[in-house]
Amino acid sequence: xxxxxxxxxxxxxxxxxxxxxxxxxxxxxxxxxxxxxxxxxxxxxxxxxxxxxxxxxxxxxxxxxxxxxxxxxxxxxxxxxxxxxxxxxxx
Numbered sequence: 001x002x003x004x005x006x007x008x009x010x011x012x013x014x015x016x017x018x019x020x021x022x023x024x025x026x027x028x029x030x031x032x033x034x035x036x037x038x039x040x041x042x043x044x045x046x047x048x049x050x051x052x053x054x055x056x057x058x059x060x061x062x063x064x065x066x067x068x069x070x071x072x073x074x075x076x077x078x079x080x081x082x083x084x085x086x087x088x089x090x091x
Contacts, residue, residue, distance in 0.1 A: 021039065
């Protein structure tokens with residue numbers, strides 16, 4: 001649980017996103033395990049690359065994926081290419 005905000009990170013149950021996306025986001029957040037190209041582009045806030053790399057399922061869920069990242073991922077794990085390159089995980 002995040003003591004400062006009193007919520008648990010990586011709780012993607014309220015978001016309509018594919019299970020594999022949720023698992024990949026949690027692995028990225030906890031251990032900085034590399035993601036696929038689509039998810040990396042989303043984490044880097046690169047809309048053009050994300051949209052271009054998305055499969056139909058991911059493209060349809062993009063709004064929910066972005067909400068899940070914003071609300072459930074640590075602040076330092078996403079937002080720009082530089083931030084993503086330096087992320088080391090929370091575990």
